[in-house]
Amino acid sequence: MFVGxxxxxxxxxxxxxxxxxxxxxxxxxxxxxxxxxxxxSRKKEFPAxxxxxxxxxxxxxxxxxxxxxxxxxLMWLGAEEGTYISFPILVxxxxxxxxxxxxxxxxxxxxxxxxxxxxxxxxxAVTLFFLSMLKGQELTALLAVALAGAALAFxxxxxxxxxxxxxxxxxxxxxxxxxxxSLEGTxxxxxxxxxxxxxLAVGLPVIDTVQVIISRLLAGSPMYQADRRHVHHRLMxxxxxxxxTVIILYVVSLLFSVLAVFLxxxx
Numbered sequence: 001m002f003v004g005x006x007x008x009x010x011x012x013x014x015x016x017x018x019x020x021x022x023x024x025x026x027x028x029x030x031x032x033x034x035x036x037x038x039x040x041s042r043k044k045e046f047p048a049x050x051x052x053x054x055x056x057x058x059x060x061x062x063x064x065x066x067x068x069x070x071x072x073x074l075m076w077l078g079a080e081e082g083t084y085i086s087f088p089i090l091v092x093x094x095x096x097x098x099x100x101x102x103x104x105x106x107x108x109x110x111x112x113x114x115x116x117x118x119x120x121x122x123x124x125a126v127t128l129f130f131l132s133m134l135k136g137q138e139l140t141a142l143l144a145v146a147l148a149g150a151a152l153a154f155x156x157x158x159x160x161x162x163x164x165x166x167x168x169x170x171x172x173x174x175x176x177x178x179x180x181x182s183l184e185g186t187x188x189x190x191x192x193x194x195x196x197x198x199x200l201a202v203g204l205p206v207i208d209t210v211q212v213i214i215s216r217l218l219a220g221s222p223m224y225q226a227d228r229r230h231v232h233h234r235l236m237x238x239x240x241x242x243x244x245t246v247i248i249l250y251v252v253s254l255l256f257s258v259l260a261v262f263l264x265x266x267x
Contacts, residue, residue: 001166002173006149009143018139018184024174025058029104033169040167051168052099052101057241058132058176059100060093067184069095072195097236100179106205109212113232115159115246117166120204120253121151121174127201127257128178131264132185140185149176160242178202193195197264203256204249207231 006026009019016169032054039046062068071086087095111117125148132141151174155161166174186198199206208231215221228237235245 037167104175114162200260
């Protein structure tokens with residue numbers, strides 16, 4: 001998926017800034033993810049700290065390459081036209097890092113059932129493609145459709161029963177790519193509605209992570225401790241098969257995407 005996205009985007013767009021960020025940051029995440037997957041294949045635990053450090057590093061790199069939250073236009077809330085709040089540099093950095101690190105881990109969390117992370121990424125990337133086209137953002141539209149194509153090609157072999165698995169190397173890269181493309185695309189020149197639309201475009205991993213956090217807080221469980229509170233685990237615990245669970249969550253993700261496009265048109 002990583003190589004496929006880079007080959008297509010470099011062929012059609014050349015070595016542009018966003019492509020370079022995806023190449024460098026993606027390579028770092030794939031590398032640390034590969035180490036983690038190697039440990040797991042030997043039934044050993046790889047420490048979480050090195051992965052988090054790499055995630056923070058690639059998020060900061062993205063920010064330094066000027067792909068970031070800059071500010072927000074409040075016009076949609078009834079403010080006067082042109083009411084734009086520019087974020088201080090530290091706020092911009094914090095929001096950018098939280099968004100990218102958040103998406104990296106959100107997609108990683110979804111990779112607990114055959115085909116779920118890849119399929120959700122396809123739906124989110126196609127949504128970002130349409131939104132970018134509607135905004136006239138040709139580069140992010142290209143990157144989004146290339147990401148969708150790479151994930152869809154992988155999904156052919158990853159849908160239940162899976163023949164290959166993406167592991168942390170693949171899931172972290174997918175989350176990173178969604179974060180970078182959305183920041184440079186639908187969130188650029190952000191209004192309240194564009195933020196809402198973007199969150200809806202990647203709605204399934206966001207909603208899954210939010211409900212897990214709330215559930216762990218209510219139960220008094222550590223945030224970092226793995227458990228079976230994710231949506232796919234809950235559905236399967238109610239007797240649904242792997243295939244039924246994945247298809248239901250595809251439909252949920254698609255509904256989020258349809259709502260995102262509808263809100264974009266209605267603004």
